[in-house]
Amino acid sequence: MSRRQSLSRSRAREARRAAANGLMWAFAALATIAALVPLGMVLYYIVIQGLPALNLAFFTHLARPVGEPGGGMANAIVGTLILIGLASAVGLPVGILGGIYLAEFGNHRFGAGVRFAADVLAGVPSIVVGILVWVIVVVPMQGFSALAGGLALGIMMIPTVIRTTEELVRLVPVSQREAALSLGATHWRTVFKVVLVAARGGVITGVLLAVARIAGETAPLLFTAFGNRFWSARLDQPIASLPVQIYYYAIAPYDDWHAQAWAGALVLVLIILILSAAARYATRGRLRAIR
Amino acid sequence: MAAPSAPQTSVRRRGLFGANAGDRAFRWGTLLVASSVLALIGVLAYELTTASLPAMRQFGWRFLTTSTWDPVHRVFGALPFIYGTLVSSFLALLLAVPVSLGAALFLAELVPRWLRGPVSFLVELLAAVPSVVYGLWGIFVLVPLLRPAQAWLGQHLGFLPLFQGPPYGIGMLAGGLILAIMITPIITAVSREVLQAVPVSQREAAYALGSTRWEAIRGPVWRYARAGILGAIILGFGRAAGETMAVTMVIGNRPEISASLFSPGYTLASALANEFLEATQTLHTAALLELALILFAITIIINALARLLLWSTAQGMARGVRE
Amino acid sequence: MKPGWLRVGALAGAAVLLAAGCAKGPSRGPGGSGQVTLTGAGATFPYPLYSKWFDEYEFAAGVRINYQSIGSGGGIQQLKAGTVDFGGSDTPLSDQEAAAMPGPVVHIPTVAGAVVIAHNLPKVTELRLSGETIADIYLGEIRRWNDSRIAELNPGVRFPDAPIAVVYRSDGSGTTSIFTHYLAAVSRPWAGRVGAGKSVNWPVGIGGKGNEGVAGVVKQTPASIGYVELAYAEHNRLPYARVRNAAGSFVAPTIEATAAAAAGAAAAMKQDLRVSIVNSPAPNAYPIAGFTYLLVYRDQRDRAKGEALAKFLDWALDDGQAFAEPLLYAPLPAAAVELTRAALRTLTFRGKPLLAEK
Numbered sequence: 001m002s003r004r005q006s007l008s009r010s011r012a013r014e015a016r017r018a019a020a021n022g023l024m025w026a027f028a029a030l031a032t033i034a035a036l037v038p039l040g041m042v043l044y045y046i047v048i049q050g051l052p053a054l055n056l057a058f059f060t061h062l063a064r065p066v067g068e069p070g071g072g073m074a075n076a077i078v079g080t081l082i083l084i085g086l087a088s089a090v091g092l093p094v095g096i097l098g099g100i101y102l103a104e105f106g107n108h109r110f111g112a113g114v115r116f117a118a119d120v121l122a123g124v125p126s127i128v129v130g131i132l133v134w135v136i137v138v139v140p141m142q143g144f145s146a147l148a149g150g151l152a153l154g155i156m157m158i159p160t161v162i163r164t165t166e167e168l169v170r171l172v173p174v175s176q177r178e179a180a181l182s183l184g185a186t187h188w189r190t191v192f193k194v195v196l197v198a199a200r201g202g203v204i205t206g207v208l209l210a211v212a213r214i215a216g217e218t219a220p221l222l223f224t225a226f227g228n229r230f231w232s233a234r235l236d237q238p239i240a241s242l243p244v245q246i247y248y249y250a251i252a253p254y255d256d257w258h259a260q261a262w263a264g265a266l267v268l269v270l271i272i273l274i275l276s277a278a279a280r281y282a283t284r285g286r287l288r289a290i291r
Numbered sequence: 292m293a294a295p296s297a298p299q300t301s302v303r304r305r306g307l308f309g310a311n312a313g314d315r316a317f318r319w320g321t322l323l324v325a326s327s328v329l330a331l332i333g334v335l336a337y338e339l340t341t342a343s344l345p346a347m348r349q350f351g352w353r354f355l356t357t358s359t360w361d362p363v364h365r366v367f368g369a370l371p372f373i374y375g376t377l378v379s380s381f382l383a384l385l386l387a388v389p390v391s392l393g394a395a396l397f398l399a400e401l402v403p404r405w406l407r408g409p410v411s412f413l414v415e416l417l418a419a420v421p422s423v424v425y426g427l428w429g430i431f432v433l434v435p436l437l438r439p440a441q442a443w444l445g446q447h448l449g450f451l452p453l454f455q456g457p458p459y460g461i462g463m464l465a466g467g468l469i470l471a472i473m474i475t476p477i478i479t480a481v482s483r484e485v486l487q488a489v490p491v492s493q494r495e496a497a498y499a500l501g502s503t504r505w506e507a508i509r510g511p512v513w514r515y516a517r518a519g520i521l522g523a524i525i526l527g528f529g530r531a532a533g534e535t536m537a538v539t540m541v542i543g544n545r546p547e548i549s550a551s552l553f554s555p556g557y558t559l560a561s562a563l564a565n566e567f568l569e570a571t572q573t574l575h576t577a578a579l580l581e582l583a584l585i586l587f588a589i590t591i592i593i594n595a596l597a598r599l600l601l602w603s604t605a606q607g608m609a610r611g612v613r614e
Numbered sequence: 615m616k617p618g619w620l621r622v623g624a625l626a627g628a629a630v631l632l633a634a635g636c637a638k639g640p641s642r643g644p645g646g647s648g649q650v651t652l653t654g655a656g657a658t659f660p661y662p663l664y665s666k667w668f669d670e671y672e673f674a675a676g677v678r679i680n681y682q683s684i685g686s687g688g689g690i691q692q693l694k695a696g697t698v699d700f701g702g703s704d705t706p707l708s709d710q711e712a713a714a715m716p717g718p719v720v721h722i723p724t725v726a727g728a729v730v731i732a733h734n735l736p737k738v739t740e741l742r743l744s745g746e747t748i749a750d751i752y753l754g755e756i757r758r759w760n761d762s763r764i765a766e767l768n769p770g771v772r773f774p775d776a777p778i779a780v781v782y783r784s785d786g787s788g789t790t791s792i793f794t795h796y797l798a799a800v801s802r803p804w805a806g807r808v809g810a811g812k813s814v815n816w817p818v819g820i821g822g823k824g825n826e827g828v829a830g831v832v833k834q835t836p837a838s839i840g841y842v843e844l845a846y847a848e849h850n851r852l853p854y855a856r857v858r859n860a861a862g863s864f865v866a867p868t869i870e871a872t873a874a875a876a877a878g879a880a881a882a883m884k885q886d887l888r889v890s891i892v893n894s895p896a897p898n899a900y901p902i903a904g905f906t907y908l909l910v911y912r913d914q915r916d917r918a919k920g921e922a923l924a925k926f927l928d929w930a931l932d933d934g935q936a937f938a939e940p941l942l943y944a945p946l947p948a949a950a951v952e953l954t955r956a957a958l959r960t961l962t963f964r965g966k967p968l969l970a971e972k
Contacts, residue, residue: 021503025401032410035479038417038472039417042428046420065666066941094324101321114325116594117332122529123590124335125560128583132335139695144653155905158328164481165572167519171488188317202484209418209480216421219535219564223692227682229668238680240655243421247536248683250427251824252662253849261595265424272419276412362786363794363809426823430830459779459835461820544784544821555820561784565823569687569786569812571711 026069043269051267053259058267063245064228066254073264075231077243079146080215080271082233083225083241084149087157087214092207094154095161100191103166103169115166122159129155130220138224145233146239149225153217157210169200204283212272218243237255242268336587345573345579354581356456360546360562362570367578368485369585371546375463375556376586379538380531381460382467387475388524394475395482395520400504403546411483418476426540434541437468441553452550460544464552466542474527481526485519486512521601527596532590535564559586616710641852654681656689656702658824659727660906661787663941664702667934674929675921686788687812693719693909699919701909704788705812706888718912720957721887722927723905723950725935725943726876728867729792730854730902732829732847734838735759735774741855742767742864745800745893745901748857751778751839754818759837767858774837781831781840784821786812792904793841796892800901817902842903844872845942859901860893871900872944880949885959903944914963924961924968933956 061072098118102111133152138144172195180190196203221227226238227245242264249261300559346354346367357368398411441458448454456462488513497507544565559582570576661683668679681702684692689701694715706721731748733741747763756763759773783790794810806905808814822828825846832840833850846869847854856864865871878896882889893901908927914920931954935945946954961968 017506018505021505024396024505024508028393028401031390032397033476034390034412035414035417037393038475039413041432042420042425042472043416045428045432047425048354061663065669066662094327097321097324098328100376101325105318105322106325111325114329115593116598117329119525119529119594120332120587120590121328121335122526123532123586123594125533125563125583125586127535127560127564128335128339131567131580132338135338136334138697142696144697155331158331159529160477160526162328163522164484167481167485167522168488171485171490171515171519173490173492187314191317199488202488205415205480205484209415209477212415212419212476213530216419217426218421218423222568222682222684222688226653226684227680229665229680230651230678238682244424244682246421247423248658248661250423251418251658252828253826253829253843253846255849256664261427262424265421268421269352269416273416276419280408280412290322359815362813363811363815366815430827430834435834456779457779459820460829461835525792539784539823540827544823545816545819557784557821565785565821566813568685571687571690571707571812573714573862574814 001217003063024140028270038116045263046265046269049259049262050264053256053263054266058260058263061233066252066257069256071256073240073242073245073260073267075228076240076242076264077271078231078233079225079228079240080242080268082146082235082239083149083153083221084211084215084275086146086152086235087179088211090151090154091157091210091214095158095206095210096165096196096203098158098162099165100196102166102171104187104191106166118159118162121155122163125219126156126217127219134223141236143236144224144226144238146225146235146237149221149239149241150235152220152224153214156214156217156220158208160210160213161203162204164209165199165203168202168206169195171202172198183283198213200283204279208272208276208279211275215272216243218247242271303508339580339584339587343577343584345491346577346581349574350578354578355585358546358548362566362572362575365572365574367574367581369559369582371548372557372559372562372582373585373589374548375466375542375546376532376558376560376589378463379466379470379542379556379558380528383461383470383531384524384528386467386471387478387527389477390471391523391527392482392520394479395486396508397496398479398483399486400508411480415476415480417472418480420471422534422536425469425473425537429465429537429541430461433468434465437465445553453552456549456551456553458553459555461541461543461555462551462553463542463549463556466538466556467552469537469541470531473534473537474530477530478523478527481523482516482520485523488519489515496516502517518601521597525597529590530592532558532593533560534588536559539565559583559589624753649676649678650918651678651680652699652919652923652926653697654679654689654700654908655684655692655698656681657686657704657788657906658683660702660725660943662845663725663938663943666937666941667930670934671926671929674933675922675925677926679926685786687786690909693842693911693920696740697868699910699923702906703909704904704906705791706907707909715911718911720912720960722908722910722931722957723887723946724908724930725938725945726872726891726903726905727943728844728872728900728903729796729841730844730847730867731857732832732840732842732852732854732937734832734834734836734852735778738768738771738773738853741769741772741853742858743855744858745796749797749801749804752780752782752797752817752819753801753807754780755803762971771772776837779835779838781828781835781838782816782819782821783824783828783841785823787824788812788904789825789841789843790814792892793902795890795904796902798915799893828918857901859899860895861897861899863898863936865900867900867902869939869942869944871898873947874951875899875901875903876905876944877947879946880953883950883953887954890969908962912960912962914961914968917963920961920963924958927958928955928969931958 020177057070058072060074064071110188129152180194228238228240246261246264249257334488358370359366359368438460493511494507539561545555546557686703692698693701760775791812798805798810822831825842827844828840829842829850832838855865859865874895875891875898878894879889879891931951938945
């Protein structure tokens with residue numbers, strides 16, 4: 001092969017490679033836009049429908065019967081926050097510790113079984129989780145409760161948190177672990193102080209995704225937390241929640257209830273937005289640079 | 292107590308009682324928690340099976356092949372729902388995975404650091420929208436937009452059985468589309484995290500050898516991230532298969548099997564959600580819970596297949612790199 | 615531990631404890647300061663009316679009632695499991711279902727409602743249909759709007775040559791039960807092929823979820839037809855049909871027509887309060903109507919709750935009926951009220967009736 005031929009071949013190859021590179025970026029950019037467009041449309045719709053009904057009464061009053069002005073979802077907002085707290089109390093420890101187990105010790109059949117179980121749990125419809133908790137908690141207690149609702153939602157958080165935690169912990173480079181160990185740290189200290197901290201961003205993402213999802217679930221709450229027209233923050237009594245209230249209003253025939261349903265949806269999205277921002281801010285750090 | 296299966300770390304005995312106990316507690320503590328997940332699935336499987344027994348006794352395996360769902364005459368069959376779940380979930384994956392992976396790639400690699408946080412945040416915000424709201428948005432916004440699109444598809448590509456039938460808007464296509472939108476944030480966010488977690492050293496090695504960014508991603512980065520991304524997709528599939536509220540509002544809720552994307556369909560999860568709250572006959576409730584059991588089985592099968600796929604392609608590099 | 619985790623965790627924990635710790639407002643659990651709280655679950659159809667009732671009754675008698683509309687079946691399930699004090703159902707319990715309950719159940723009809731046939735034919739101002747034509751449409755026998763069977767009921771009206779987009783309720787519901795019972799009563803092919811119930815095997819059509827879902831689909835889909843509760847058709851401004859009743863007249867689903875249907879059933883109610891009022895023989899009755907019921911155990915286990923429940927139901931039959939019409943429900947006819955009150959008096963606590971004779 002002459003020098004000229006080989007040069008032109010390699011130039012052609014270079015051009016191909018550059019083109020492939022460029023194509024990838026174009027595709028990736030388009031994909032991101034494609035992901036953001038529905039978001040924009042949905043959020044826009046929620047804001048347009050919900051903003052008009054958002055007023056002070058919405059945040060401070062309880063529900064009023066149809067036709068009476070001044071109704072609100074105050075108890076539902078508080079209820080959702082409480083349920084998120086209870087769900088996290090169940091879902092976070094199980095998810096994070098479970099994910100750590102799988103990453104650190106889980107390379108055998110039992111670990112594979114747990115991993116499998118978590119993935120299967122991801123596919124269980126929310127209503128089935130609600131029925132399960134109804135059978136094992138509500139019926140024996142002979143009553144609905146916020147605890148039952150929190151348990152159902154917590155169970156639904158587990159797959160996302162456990163999966164994300166495992167994957168991100170696995171990806172922490174061995175060099176970081178070895179560094180800690182060589183300084184005399186025990187295994188568990190290494191995991192909690194070095195590995196988990198390094199994987200923290202990803203774990204938080206998993207947690208926030210899980211919280212965002214369960215905050216908007218209706219079906220599991222219908223049989224567990226039930227719903228409450230009155231103020232209640234007690235954990236052993238039925239409790240109101242935004243998704244359930246939104247659901248009831250959305251399926252009713254009245255326009256002002258519909259408007260309130262949209263306002264509720266807007267508030268729910270805002271709550272998740274605030275929680276996410278707060279969580280990210282609280283756990284920001286400089287460790288990302290070390291990779 | 293050196294764990295024979297502890298992957299990356301060699302647990303050093305410090306000889307001090309405290310450290311050993313700490314590690315032991317750590318190991319058994321996390322083991323306990325992990326087993327609770329297994330126990331949960333066990334309890335679920337048990338409860339679902341016991342509750343479906345009346346239907347299983349009545350119909351046996353025919354349940355999986357019958358297409359009729361008739362609560363009045365007490366004939367129940369799951370086939371149309373199985374079809375509906377599989378088609379809608381795979382349609383959702385087909386639409387969501389390229390978009391999600393592309394967006395994850397973009398966010399992890401291309402976007403300037405100051406923009407990465409806000410844009411990722413926005414994508415994750417999609418996950419915060421309640422499913423009921425997705426359903427309503429679907430009926431009031433998506434379906435009216437789909438109708439002319441379907442009419443166009445029917446006109447120009449109507450020779451394909453995929454695009455035949457009246458363009459109502461409501462149907463399998465709407466269902467798949469809504470699901471795709473709902474699972475995009477999960478797949479994108481988790482994939483993005485996984486891509487970001489790939490050690491810089493891997494990329495640097497590739498660049499040192501003269502590869503373009505795309506080649507670096509296609510090679511070492513992908514091998515490193517592959518398992519995590521598959522995990523993200525599995526999570527997405529799980530969500531799609533189990534979603535009830537949003538799908539049931541736009542899919543048409545008709546238990547029939549049709550090749551066309553324009554026809555109405557019905558999924559296992561939607562049927563369960565629609566009828567469970569009202570079912571009072573024992574056989575009806577049992578049949579519904581058997582649908583849940585079937586969904587359970589489908590999720591297990593798909594997961595097993597996905598793992599097989601990963602295992603067969605992961606020989607060598609992926610595991611090795613992590614050591 | 616990294617301060618970040620600690621901060622977030624502490625804040626979250628504090629928030630939960632704070633919220634749980636302070637029971638704001640006048641809410642006290644049951645048994646606190648002598649106030650009784652009742653829990654109920656069930657039908658969605660009467661929810662707007664019930665929420666008005668509970669509000670008014672709390673003001674009148676100080677009893678708080680927490681009702682959640684999780685569906686008639688849900689209400690029955692919860693009543694059976696003992697997690698609620700009363701259930702709401704659009705369809706009464708069958709004998710089998712009643713036998714499966716832990717104790718005898720009393721059915722208290724509260725109001726009646728109409729199921730209307732809504733359509734999306736913008737140029738048709740008044741549509742008249744008969745039971746048989748509706749059944750044929752839902753069976754798939756009549757497929758196009760300009761079919762002669764529809765035309766002959768509507769002389770002078772021009773129908774488009776379009777296929778009929780049939781819409782049904784995909785979720786089990788009392789509305790479906792009323793509608794299918796009507797179709798089974800007026801059409802032998804329907805009774806044979808499909809039958810009646812809260813969920814049926816629909817021969818044709820697409821399913822919308824809930825009354826709102828069906829109304830939404832009908833509103834959006836040209837040339838469609840669907841059945842919904844009256845309130846949904848009104849509030850969504852959907853035109854609906856006049857249906858030919860057993861006496862032969864084409865009746866619109868007004869409150870009076872629904873009340874007429876309810877009145878026509880008074881005789882049958884003497885045997886059993888669980889009556890179907892579809893296809894009523896009364897001359898100006900609307901044929902597709904039904905009662906909605908509250909279900910309570912005849913033998914109450916808690917004296918305070920039992921008394922409160924009985925008194926509330928008594929109020930509902932009396933003062934409560936006044937709130938029905940503005941919300942588009944038909945109040946119970948006088949004869950039905952009397953019979954229901956008699957049923958109320960059978961409620962007992964340890965053998966003694968809870969309501970004194972008036």
